[in-house]
Amino acid sequence: MKKKLVVIGYGGMGGWHTQHALKSDVVELAGIYDIKQERCELAESRGIHAYASFEEVLADESVELLTLAVPNDMHEPLAVKALAAGKNVISEKPVTLDCASLQRMIDAANASGKIFSVHQNRRWDVDFLAMKKIYDEGTLGKVISIESRIHGSRGIPSDWRGQKEYGGGMLYDWGIHLIDQILQIIKAPITGVYCRFENTTNFEVDDGFKLTIDFADGAMAYIEVGTLNFLPMPRFYMRGMKGTAKIEDWRENTKIVTCKAWHESDVIPVETAAGLTKTMAPRDEITTDTFEMERPASDVHDYYRNIVKAIDGEATQLVTHAEMMKVMRVIEAGFESVAKGQYIKVDIQ
Numbered sequence: 032m033k034k035k036l037v038v039i040g041y042g043g044m045g046g047w048h049t050q051h052a053l054k055s056d057v058v059e060l061a062g063i064y065d066i067k068q069e070r071c072e073l074a075e076s077r078g079i080h081a082y083a084s085f086e087e088v089l090a091d092e093s094v095e096l097l098t099l100a101v102p103n104d105m106h107e108p109l110a111v112k113a114l115a116a117g118k119n120v121i122s123e124k125p126v127t128l129d130c131a132s133l134q135r136m137i138d139a140a141n142a143s144g145k146i147f148s149v150h151q152n153r154r155w156d157v158d159f160l161a162m163k164k165i166y167d168e169g170t171l172g173k174v175i176s177i178e179s180r181i182h183g184s185r186g187i188p189s190d191w192r193g194q195k196e197y198g199g200g201m202l203y204d205w206g207i208h209l210i211d212q213i214l215q216i217i218k219a220p221i222t223g224v225y226c227r228f229e230n231t232t233n234f235e236v237d238d239g240f241k242l243t244i245d246f247a248d249g250a251m252a253y254i255e256v257g258t259l260n261f262l263p264m265p266r267f268y269m270r271g272m273k274g275t276a277k278i279e280d281w282r283e284n285t286k287i288v289t290c291k292a293w294h295e296s297d298v299i300p301v302e303t304a305a306g307l308t309k310t311m312a313p314r315d316e317i318t319t320d321t322f323e324m325e326r327p328a329s330d331v332h333d334y335y336r337n338i339v340k341a342i343d344g345e346a347t348q349l350v351t352h353a354e355m356m357k358v359m360r361v362i363e364a365g366f367e368s369v370a371k372g373q374y375i376k377v378d379i380q
């Protein structure tokens with residue numbers, strides 16, 4: 032039987048969750064609750080039941096699952112209350128703002144015995160899944176670095192995302208997705224983090240950032256989010272000892288070039304204004320294989336399917352507490368790096 036779900040917060044993402052739930056084979060939308068009357072009225076006008084208060088949602092015994100789609104600073108207080116009331120909870124990302132806050136949420140979940148997870152929906156993005164497949168299959172040999180970039184040109188949104196008190200900023204907003212993706216690819220312990228913020232259109236929170244993560248196996252990840260990039264750089268770029276993979280745009284296939292012969296006797300030097308270079312001369316098909324990998328299949332409904340199975344004790348939740356904490360520790364180290372203007376050595380297992 033489908034689990035009854037209430038979405039808390041009927042804004043942009045709350046709207047997405049209600050639409051998603053209406054098409055779901057595992058959850059049934061019991062309604063929404065939003066602190067703003069006009070959002071509740073809008074839901075009612077669309078035929079979606081609006082609860083009168085958060086307490087009314089908690090008191091409804093037929094409701095088993097709450098999805099919190101409210102601004103980032105409100106995730107902890109609402110999750111802790113909902114868990115204490117015996118509800119299973121999905122928090123939107125970022126799950127919360129720091130590790131101490133996340134630990135309080137995990138403690139509340141452990142005390143209640145209920146499922147508590149975060150909506151890491153970008154684990155179903157096909158560009159990420161393509162990179163993970165190439166990494167897992169060892170197509171490029173030992174991976175040296177992965178670069179993950181998201182570039183827009185419209186600045187940071189002018190809503191609460193631009194304000195510190197609500198947990199605004201791009202490290203929380205997009206960083207949390209891109210860090211989670213990288214940690215799903217490279218499982219080695221993290222040894223160091225370096226981060227720089229950009230303030231191009233907003234001076235209260237970061238409207239872009241550049242983050243480096245070093246791993247104990249020698250690999251390095253570079254994550255960049257920009258909101259003032261009129262020419263975006265490739266979405267993903269991964270280098271290994273035997274080849275390179277690139278995804279220009281998240282709607283495109285992955286281009287892969289692998290090396291089949293290291294030595295080249297007939298390299299044609301490239302002529303530049305300042306002289307010739309053999310080192311930087313492009314390779315040809317004699318020493319390389321070039322091919323495309325199609326976008327892997329993906330169904331984001333698997334997120335809720337897994338949560339419902341976890342509630343029924345038939346599966347473990349895909350986005351675990353330990354993974355949530357690992358990502359949050361990287362975020363915290365990122366903020367520390369920015370505050371100190373330094374590289375931060377860490378030991379994150």
Ligand code: NAD
Pocket residue numbers: 039040041042043044045064065066067070085099100101102103105123124125150152190191204
């Ligand atoms: P939004 O501003 O569009 O909507 C937030 C809604 O929450 C508003 O309608 C507001 O009135 C309501 N609200 C605020 N405090 C409340 C409270 N205490 N109780 C009930 N309702 C309350 O914001 P959004 O873009 O929908 O973002 C909401 C959350 O979803 C954020 O945490 C954001 O990071 C996340 N999000 C996730 C994704 C994703 O892909 N996973 C995408 C966008 C946003």
